[in-house]
Amino acid sequence: MEALTKHQKRKERERKRYHTYLRLENTVFQWVLILLCVVGLLIPLRPKKSNVEKRDLEKFPEISVSGVLKGDFFTDISTWYADTFPFRERLLTANAAVERLYGLGREQIHGSVGTGDEIPTEYTETDSKKDSEKESKEASAQGDEGGDGTMHVVPEVAGTIYIAEDRAFELYYFALDSANQYIKMINHAAQLLAGKATVYDILAPTSIGIYLDQEIQDSMGCSDQSQAFDYILNNLDDSVQGVQVFDTLLKHNSEYLYFRTDHHWTADGAYYAYEQFCEKKGISPNSRDDYQIQEFDNFVGSFYSFGNQAAVLAENPDVITAYLPKGTNEMTYTGIDGIDMDWQVVADASDYDSGNKYSCFIGGDNPYSIIENPTLQDGSSCLVIKESYGNAFVPFLVDHYQMVHVVDYRYFGENIPWFVEENQVQDVIFLNNADAISESAVSYMDGLFQ
Amino acid sequence: MVFASLFFVCFFFVIWLFIYNHMSTIRAKNIVLLVFSMIFYAWGGAQYLVLLVGMTFAAWLSARMMERYQDTSLRIVLFISTCVILIGVLCIFKYTGFFLEGVRFLFGAPKKIPEIVLPIGISFYTFQLLSYVVDVYKKEVEAQKNFWVLLLYAGLFHQCVAGPIVRYSTVAEELEHRRARMSEAAEGVWRFSAGLAKKAILANGCALVADMFLPLDGAALEHVPAFGIWIGILAYTMQIYLDFSAYSDMAIGMGLMVGLHYQENFNYPYIAGSVQEFWRRWHISLSSFFRDYVYIPLGGSRNGEVKTIRNLFIVWALTGLWHGAAWNYVVWGLYFFCFLVLERFCKQRNFSLPPVARNIYTLLVVAFGWILFRFTDFSNVAVTIKGMFGLNGNAFSNLETRIFFQNHCFLLLISAVGCTPFAAMVRDQFRYVGRVWEGRFGRVVYLAGTLVPVLFIILSVMALVGNSYNPFLYFQF
Numbered sequence: 001m002e003a004l005t006k007h008q009k010r011k012e013r014e015r016k017r018y019h020t021y022l023r024l025e026n027t028v029f030q031w032v033l034i035l036l037c038v039v040g041l042l043i044p045l046r047p048k049k050s051n052v053e054k055r056d057l058e059k060f061p062e063i064s065v066s067g068v069l070k071g072d073f074f075t076d077i078s079t080w081y082a083d084t085f086p087f088r089e090r091l092l093t094a095n096a097a098v099e100r101l102y103g104l105g106r107e108q109i110h111g112s113v114g115t116g117d118e119i120p121t122e123y124t125e126t127d128s129k130k131d132s133e134k135e136s137k138e139a140s141a142q143g144d145e146g147g148d149g150t151m152h153v154v155p156e157v158a159g160t161i162y163i164a165e166d167r168a169f170e171l172y173y174f175a176l177d178s179a180n181q182y183i184k185m186i187n188h189a190a191q192l193l194a195g196k197a198t199v200y201d202i203l204a205p206t207s208i209g210i211y212l213d214q215e216i217q218d219s220m221g222c223s224d225q226s227q228a229f230d231y232i233l234n235n236l237d238d239s240v241q242g243v244q245v246f247d248t249l250l251k252h253n254s255e256y257l258y259f260r261t262d263h264h265w266t267a268d269g270a271y272y273a274y275e276q277f278c279e280k281k282g283i284s285p286n287s288r289d290d291y292q293i294q295e296f297d298n299f300v301g302s303f304y305s306f307g308n309q310a311a312v313l314a315e316n317p318d319v320i321t322a323y324l325p326k327g328t329n330e331m332t333y334t335g336i337d338g339i340d341m342d343w344q345v346v347a348d349a350s351d352y353d354s355g356n357k358y359s360c361f362i363g364g365d366n367p368y369s370i371i372e373n374p375t376l377q378d379g380s381s382c383l384v385i386k387e388s389y390g391n392a393f394v395p396f397l398v399d400h401y402q403m404v405h406v407v408d409y410r411y412f413g414e415n416i417p418w419f420v421e422e423n424q425v426q427d428v429i430f431l432n433n434a435d436a437i438s439e440s441a442v443s444y445m446d447g448l449f450q
Numbered sequence: 451m452v453f454a455s456l457f458f459v460c461f462f463f464v465i466w467l468f469i470y471n472h473m474s475t476i477r478a479k480n481i482v483l484l485v486f487s488m489i490f491y492a493w494g495g496a497q498y499l500v501l502l503v504g505m506t507f508a509a510w511l512s513a514r515m516m517e518r519y520q521d522t523s524l525r526i527v528l529f530i531s532t533c534v535i536l537i538g539v540l541c542i543f544k545y546t547g548f549f550l551e552g553v554r555f556l557f558g559a560p561k562k563i564p565e566i567v568l569p570i571g572i573s574f575y576t577f578q579l580l581s582y583v584v585d586v587y588k589k590e591v592e593a594q595k596n597f598w599v600l601l602l603y604a605g606l607f608h609q610c611v612a613g614p615i616v617r618y619s620t621v622a623e624e625l626e627h628r629r630a631r632m633s634e635a636a637e638g639v640w641r642f643s644a645g646l647a648k649k650a651i652l653a654n655g656c657a658l659v660a661d662m663f664l665p666l667d668g669a670a671l672e673h674v675p676a677f678g679i680w681i682g683i684l685a686y687t688m689q690i691y692l693d694f695s696a697y698s699d700m701a702i703g704m705g706l707m708v709g710l711h712y713q714e715n716f717n718y719p720y721i722a723g724s725v726q727e728f729w730r731r732w733h734i735s736l737s738s739f740f741r742d743y744v745y746i747p748l749g750g751s752r753n754g755e756v757k758t759i760r761n762l763f764i765v766w767a768l769t770g771l772w773h774g775a776a777w778n779y780v781v782w783g784l785y786f787f788c789f790l791v792l793e794r795f796c797k798q799r800n801f802s803l804p805p806v807a808r809n810i811y812t813l814l815v816v817a818f819g820w821i822l823f824r825f826t827d828f829s830n831v832a833v834t835i836k837g838m839f840g841l842n843g844n845a846f847s848n849l850e851t852r853i854f855f856q857n858h859c860f861l862l863l864i865s866a867v868g869c870t871p872f873a874a875m876v877r878d879q880f881r882y883v884g885r886v887w888e889g890r891f892g893r894v895v896y897l898a899g900t901l902v903p904v905l906f907i908i909l910s911v912m913a914l915v916g917n918s919y920n921p922f923l924y925f926q927f
Contacts, residue, residue, distance in 0.1 A: 029907075036460045081460075091915040098909065102859075113849060
């Protein structure tokens with residue numbers, strides 16, 4: 001009898017406890033939802049712009065009769081509600097952390113894997129009309145003035161991004177037709193400048209050729225940049241001073257020559273190119289120890305936004321080391337809007353957006369910049385024709401010329417032979433990275449010589 | 451409005467539940483339910499509300515009149531004309547384009563085929579109303595006197611747009627007399643949260659993999675290596691189950707929260723040992739609808755072998771067509787018909803596969819069926835099949851495939867577990883421990899279990915933020 005009561009008591013306790021738990025479960029659930037609802041209703045907290053995705057978020061839709069009848073109006077409200085949810089970026093980051101648990105995540109790939117053209121050893125003519133599809137691989141960039149007064153550069157990455165561990169690469173594919181056009185363009189330039197100026201051509205490899213294991217490159221069908229550069233340099237006119245920097249960079253590839261989160265080289269990478277350039281020109285380069293150094297940390301570059309905001313990159317930001325020219329740090333650039341600005345060769349990028357710090361070099365990509373070195377009065381003058389790879393390189397030239405003119409071929413509109421004559425330029429230096437040997441880049445440069 | 455959207459989860463659902471729970475009478479509760487259902491439905495286009503209300507009105511009126519004119523010939527006229535109206539409206543909206551394309555193929559005219567937008571949920575609520583009219587005609591249920599209650603039945607936002615197809619007889623009593631029990635509400639919380647997570651995390655994740663390896667664009671499909679195709683089929687197989695059953699879970703969960711009991715729609719179909727068993731576990735409310743309202747009225751399996759096979763053929767052609775107005779869906783339905791006939795044949799000769807082989811056979815048949823389901827274009831089906839055996843000139847795998855698979859392997863694994871009863875078993879163990887074990891340990895275990903639904907909700911909200919891509923698959927029906 002007693003046992004039964006004990007059993008009953010136990011059952012009763014169980015029942016009560018279970019009841020309490022159920023109530024708790026329901027209450028917690030309801031309060032969490034109510035909290036979410038309240039958060040969702042905090043309209044002023046709703047973001048209007050996404051910094052990560054670089055876009056404006058949805059706006060609350062305008063009501064219309066047909067929108068109500070067909071439901072578009074309501075769909076847009078749902079979209080607006082979700083797109084501008086308070087604390088959106090933080091929730092996205094948290095979700096990215098969850099998504100990393102979906103798999104091993106040691107490597108990532110964004111974009112599609114392709115194949116490059118075969119790189120011939122002899123000059124091989126191509127029909128320049130075909131391969132128009134390659135144009136989609138081209139680099140393009142533009143700057144615009146951001147709200148905080150710093151320059152915001154849309155990165156020049158258009159290809160496929162491969163991320164291994166904490167380092168990203170852009171896959172390189174050789175396009176024979178573009179290479180031929182590039183060769184023709186440089187030779188044409190040299191012909192027009194013959195007797196007026198010496199043409200230098202510096203071909204900068206991108207990080208994949210210097211850092212990534214050859215076997216992995218092969219498995220993605222990537223082309224060999226060293227061979228590609230050889231093909232180009234071997235086919236340049238004898239009057240062109242080709243500067244091969246690939247081997248030097250490869251030899252030093254244990255150093256910090258390229259950013260992990262950005263498609264550019266570091267000032268150290270550019271320094272080795274500068275060394276090779278000096279050798280070609282027959283002058284002696286400055287030692288890196290001679291410069292005053294500035295460092296900007298927390299740089300998370302173009303590979304981050306183009307690699308679908310891969311968290312490994314954001315969590316391992318780059319550090320930019322800049323070497324201040326000894327002669328002067330003053331320069332003037334002409335912006336895309338045509339307005340002249342006094343600036344610094346190496347500007348303080350500490351407060352720039354973390355994605356924008358590469359702009360510390362010569363103010364980013366501008367149509368035209370000029371640096372006058374007051375310590376030299378010998379009338380020496382050079383012109384650098386570059387895309388953004390040139391930015392980290394230019395500061396090293398400052399100590400060797402009285403005048404350094406810099407032109408970004410994508411924005412500059414004047415005729416180069418005329419410009420060279422007018423400004424008594426002695427050295428014309430092309431600095432192009434492997435991905436800039438593209439149809440569109442070449443046609444921009446070609447335009448400067450027409 | 452889709453269930454797996456922030457607007458629904460964080461706004462509509464919360465406001466509805468809050469107001470509903472603060473109503474004291476069943477009448478007030480029903481008014482709240484109806485108003486929210488109408489808003490929910492209008493969210494997909496206010497004009498279609500007219501259709502829902504109109505069709506419900508037709509069903510209500512004819513059912514009332516059928517009851518009044520007992521035992522007269524008017525009764526059967528009413529019954530048939532109502533069915534014709536209901537099915538007719540469904541056909542006009544769903545199959546006009548498909549039919550005219552067939553006509554154009556045969557006769558070269560008409561040149562222009564009108565594009566008709568399918569009103570949301572029409573396939574589901576039409577079937578609900580049909581079941582109501584048929585059941586009233588067969589005198590299995592009484593006609594509903596109150597039009598608003600019938601509208602609540604047909605338009606209830608829990609199941610109106612994507613099922614389960616609730617029979618009127620299942621909820622007739624509960625529409626006007628119901629009580630939400632604490633234990634059931636807690637169960638509802640679980641079902642709702644688990645369903646949401648299943649959709650927002652697992653199904654959407656599997657969809658990424660499926661879209662990567664089974665792209666709808668034929669040119670891209672040709673370049674997917676064999677390994678990718680197989681992973682894609684696996685991912686799509688899981689996606690379609692997780693997606694659809696998640697919707698039913700959420701619907702059933704919301705029903706339980708307010709004391710409405712809907713029929714289970716899925717019973718772990720991928721553990722089935724035969725195609726027949728699969729269809730007893732998959733979209734149960736639809737297959738039982740076809741069984742009760744088509745197969746059995748046609749005579750079922752009682753009139754000899756030939757007629758049985760004819761009946762099966764009709765049912766499966768219709769099942770296919772119900773899923774979409776395109777030939778691939780019809781072929782998909784008839785594909786199952788073939789296997790069902792085959793299984794029937796084997797059963798008659800007492801042939802059966804050993805246990806595990808049985809499951810593998812079923813899974814392969816079903817997974818292959820999903821290829822037919824995925825591609826409206828038959829040439830893509832051919833490309834996929836060739837790709838499965840490496841006949842598209844690709845290597846077995848490549849770097850992209852390997853990386854993508856590596857980066858989603860745990861997700862696929864968890865999704866696979868999510869397709870089995872394992873998770874529910876674990877949860878039941880937690881419950882049991884919390885309930886029976888005395889002392890601190892049992893309490894901690896149970897409390898941990900309590901927080902799981904909340905964790906599901908938070909993870910889902912995170913996954914849904916900024917994710918505009920995710921309409922439930924079954925919205926196209």
